[in-house]
Amino acid sequence: MCASSGWAQDLALVHINVIDVATGRILPNQTVAITGPRIVRVSPSTRAQPKAKRVVDATGQYLIPGLWDMHTHVYFGSTAAAGSDLILPLLVANGVTGIRDMGSELEAVLQARAAVAAHRLLGPRMVVCGPMLDGGKSPYQAALSVATAADGRQAVDLLKRRGVDFIKVQSLVPREAYMAIMAEAKAVGLSVEGHVPDAVRATEAVTAGQRTFEHLIGIFEASSTDEDAYVAGGQKSPGRFLATYDPAREAAVIQLLAAHREVWQCPTLFWERGQWLVDALDWRQDPDLRYAGRSWVEKRWPAAQKNIGQTLDTEPLAVREKFVAHELELVRRLHAAQVGFLAGTDMPAGVDLLPGISLHLELQRFVAAGFTPLEALQTATLNPAKFYHRLQDFGPIQAGRLADLVVLSANPLADIANTRRIAGVVADGRYWSRPELDQLQRQLLQVAARK
Structure with missing residues (x-):
């Protein structure tokens, strides 16, 4: 299956709860700004709209590393x-x-x-x-x-x-x-x-x-x-x-x-x-x-x-x-x-x-x-x-790390089964919304039927 030609995006996830996988701490109401394949900023959300080309309102959702x-x-x-x-x-x-x-x-x-x-x-x-x-x-x-x-x-x-x-x-x-x-x-x-x-x-x-x-x-x-x-x-x-x-x-x-x-x-x-x-x-x-x-x-x-x-x-x-x-x-x-x-x-x-x-x-x-x-x-x-000795690229969600992320609709620290409640995926800077993932999965069902 071919990937999109316009891959990495100028993206901001706003009003999201960021889970620190090193400590278990949850940072509420954060903006995660992504340019190209990397995270460029993690900071508290404000009323001002970020200047990113694509802004995703993730109010009430949780962000974990990919x-x-x-x-x-x-x-x-x-x-x-x-x-x-x-x-x-x-x-x-x-x-x-x-x-x-x-x-x-x-x-x-x-x-x-x-x-x-x-x-x-x-x-x-x-x-x-x-x-x-x-x-x-x-x-x-x-x-x-x-x-x-x-x-x-x-x-x-x-x-x-x-x-x-x-x-x-x-x-x-x-x-x-x-x-x-x-x-x-x-x-x-x-x-x-x-x-x-x-x-x-x-x-x-x-x-x-x-x-x-x-x-x-x-x-x-x-x-x-x-x-x-x-x-x-x-x-x-x-x-x-x-x-x-x-x-x-x-x-x-x-x-x-x-x-x-x-x-x-x-x-x-x-x-x-x-x-x-x-x-x-x-x-x-x-x-x-x-x-x-x-x-x-x-x-x-x-x-x-x-x-x-x-x-x-x-x-x-x-x-x-x-x-x-x-x-x-x-x-x-x-x-x-x-x-x-x-x-x-x-x-x-x-x-x-x-x-x-x-x-x-x-x-x-x-x-x-x-x-x-x-x-x-x-x-x-x-x-x-x-x-892999690559904490500079992966691990806790911080500026400078690669933008591989999963947006969840429920807190996985409360119930690990909530990792399946995926609202969005960021893969190497490219954001897939839930509707886009649904469309992808419908295509994959057709592929599976032929395999």
Whole structure:
């Protein structure tokens, strides 16, 4: 879907309540002036009309920074065909103005990153890794096979030359290859993020410098008395994790992560629940399903559900429900230890993961894990800014920062579900009113029906 040719605007949002995502303070009745892609002033509103070309009266509404989905797969497998004209614009329509893409077809994602930045394509800011690095028998199309240390170094060098932003590692990367990847990435100035591979301990991943743990992988293993067996290639399952769970071992790995504040957790809680309980959740009743590509609903997701049932969800439902509750408690304990968290969804790779929409549900899962609404909101706003060391561009709404913003009709600090009550979106300085968003979403419904 093409972006508007007249992108950035001379804009003022007046009489709006500005939420400071660093402190939770609400600044009432503010004027936020935007010129081009940046905020130029945040100040109390007066009776005098601002001189901006477009003035939006936002009386009674709330302003938050644009949201980041820190675990996406835009050009991935059979959903790749919908990346440009459905997935990316649907993210913006739901207030997601930045994404970290954790594995996509290289050419497609590089072209999209450039097109979005040049406003030739409607979508959020994109931080990308290109294809994932995985073992020799990876089941994913958007992956490079890495079997040896030499393979690992070559893959890192290739992706560096192509201009990716970081390296993503998957579960099947062999131990020797992983260590080579970590060393080579450090040498060429790329961070490594992703799964803690099956052959590597969480403690080793921290020492090696891996910047994120996805899906809490590595922590479950480190909290089990069977960790040695897992690293040696033993089978894992929710029931086995629960049966061998050792609180003292968990406390030790939490303490380690708390001491290494540069290592962040992206737990994808909404999808974790969806994965382990896929047979018990009637995803076909999701009222937002109409925004999913038709082939996702009719082919991809039913096939994925069947595969999960045959390979992952083989234990009794009660065991898996207990494990999902255990995940929330683990997140609660990590959070209490001040381990950093990032909000991510894994969309659209998993069943019933809808671009943009699922991020709001992820924030609700953080609250279910004991986060305050402000803390949950920070996982998609302030924390990504800290993670990328770009507080000068993102984070709290202040003059000089990039104009990625979401206007809400209700206070998200009172109820995190209010992040879905979107009255407007500012993406790189371009304002989308609620009627404009409605029109965009009607167009996207038509696109979804063809996909």
